[in-house]
Amino acid sequence: MACARVPLDEQQVTEPGLLGREQTLPALHPARKEERCFVPYKSPPEDGSPAEVEEFLEHAKFITEDLEWLLALPHDKFWCQVVFDESLQRCLDSYLHQAPRGLDLASLPSSPAVAEMQRSIHRAVFLTFLRMATHKESKENFITPAVFGEIIYENFLFDIPKILDLCVLFGKGNSQLLHKMIENIFTQQPSYYSDLDETVPTVLQVFDTILNKCGIQCEGATAMEPMKLNAHKQPTAMTMSQQELADLILYLCDSTTTIHAFLDIFPAACTSFHSHGFLSRLTSFYETAVPDLEKAVRKRNFDDKSLQEDLWKRVSHSCRKMVEMTHLLLHHTCLQPILEGGENMLSYAEELLQHFTSFLPEKRFLSDYDEQFPIADDISLLQQALPVIDETRTSYLLQGVESAWDSVGRRKPQSQNQHKVTAAHQGAAGGAAAAAAAASSFRPQEGGAQERGRESPLGAEAMLDVPSKGNNGAVCPVSAAELESLLSCIRDLLPDLGEGFLLACLQEYNYNTELVINNILEDRLAPNLDKLDRAMPRPVKEELPDVLGVRSNVFDDDEFDIFRRDQVDMSRIWKGRRKGESARDMLNDKQHIAEQKSRYQAYETVVDEVVIEPGESAATYGLDDYDDEYDDTYDMNQVGANDLDGDSLLNRRPFTVPQVLRKGNKQEEEEGEDEEEEEAIPNNVNRDQFVQDPALLRERAEARRATMQQRRGFRPERPSNVVGQPKGQGQTTETFLDRRKKEANKSRTSNHNRRNMADRKRNKGMIPS
Structure with a gap:
């Protein structure tokens, strides 16, 4: 019997031997393993024939019963079977390899019996791995943590590929339990971190392999290798066979989905991926390979349209997963330390900005990333957490994002997608209670996956999460x-x-x-x-009238109207002086005068009276014709005759001697801006006086100036009084203000500022000290 409060690795058990004698063995011993053969797993049939479905159901029933028997074993028996039964490990490995992933579920038959059996196997396999990752089921049933780490590591119960498959198969709906399980594995056995570091270069090799298959020159670690001689014969995505293209896209979709699921469930692995330059390699691969794959799926002629549809879904799904992987790496390696407010926040912010800057040349990737995870939101978080961030740099990044949208010919959506909030993970798993809770709250991924309300019968993962409708305005946003x-x-x-x-x-x-x-x-x-007809033709666009045909201009139909004339006399057009023409010839050219002479000759002769010769009538000169439209109202009246400005006057103005020739009075013109006033010279002034008294002229000028200032509302400035009262009698406020004003402004006139100017010259070295 097992001893209480003793770890399983130190327990000893007594069992009957072959000859009936009791023997003492360690609790973990190969002799205690039960002889049971676990059959490998086979995926459900695709064609869904009754014979194959029945075979699958029978085969799956054996696996389900064996795993349920395994889970019902006590703690020591369970671990003996797990460690020493190789058929069990082959069965579990076969399920991890052959189980359908999310995008594979659409091709599987929708038989309810197959779906129910698949859910049963899925649940039993998950609970088996969950119990295998738990080193303490209760206070009595547990394994020493260090020994537990050695057991799972040395017996290959878990390794990095298995953990990746566990994440992609069981991640949806069970992410918290899976996170506890993987975290406990890495905690009890830190050697898995070194295995992960060795696995990342292998993951990067996936991208290089796809680029090589597409005939694209690799970038990154292997880009420096010499090109092979037959590289020019390498098939591309457009020239390879359809089967090779399908396999390549399946390989890309499975790889990106698996890596994303692992990073999403176990964020601690982001540091290992980040340290190997995974971000730069991923963005470069996205920009280089994705357009070729999408073009191949769209342009090539597929005999099976369903295959073309499936490949397009997988390419789109892979693109979305690569973008989400980038966000996970940036969030857990740069943004999360900044939001937690730890040390070296500036270094993390600088690293994040450097990553965003490195994205700028990758226009396609940058626009797709900004569509799902707006960069402006991340920069806003940085500016809130660290106000010292350079605004010029952030503005440059945002302008680069807008330029990326323009360069790929897409319009940035008005409403950006909301960021997904990552749920907080809990602590390590805890024994049989955790396994029981897992059994009760377990939601099988294949059975619970949904995509936009459409249930997938077996699916482990949603296929493609796309918005159902865009937000388009009334005006077409594209050219x-x-x-x-x-x-x-x-x-x-x-x-x-x-x-x-x-x-x-x-x-x-x-x-x-x-x-x-x-x-x-x-x-x-x-x-x-x-409701629309899918063969509906394009509506006919009404052509607008030609603007040049309906315009109206004063220069229409002239000799320089280039819109209506095909030939224009270019000799009549020049800029500046004509070539070969001097200034003297241009001035001596009187041609324009001769052209105008004939026009004014018609006004030379004015006939006041027409003499009618004998034998001629007035009708000859058009004098007898009566014009009905002629207005003779004023013919008998002398209209305008009394006007002084008329040519013919009835009352002429009397002759007036010019003022210059007069000797009696003189008119003096008074200076002023608005009007001139005339005033007569006093009678007591000598008529023959040539120069008047200057004092009198100054007095008159002062009077005129005072009148003008009074008319304009001008107030004369108060006279300055800097002398003031005698010393000791006190000074008025006006005197004090006048003295201060004089002291402040005395350097404007005369040479009161000579000391300041001398100091200025001395400071400039013009005067030796």
């Missing part, structure tokens, strides 16, 4: 050239659809081609689009 490019992109993939229908779809989904293609292929269009 005519960009709109034609979007239509061409969709018609290359879906040639049977009319342009009118595609225009309505683009307008509905904010001109997002990927969203339109996905919703059309999945038959998830909005209700108003389902």
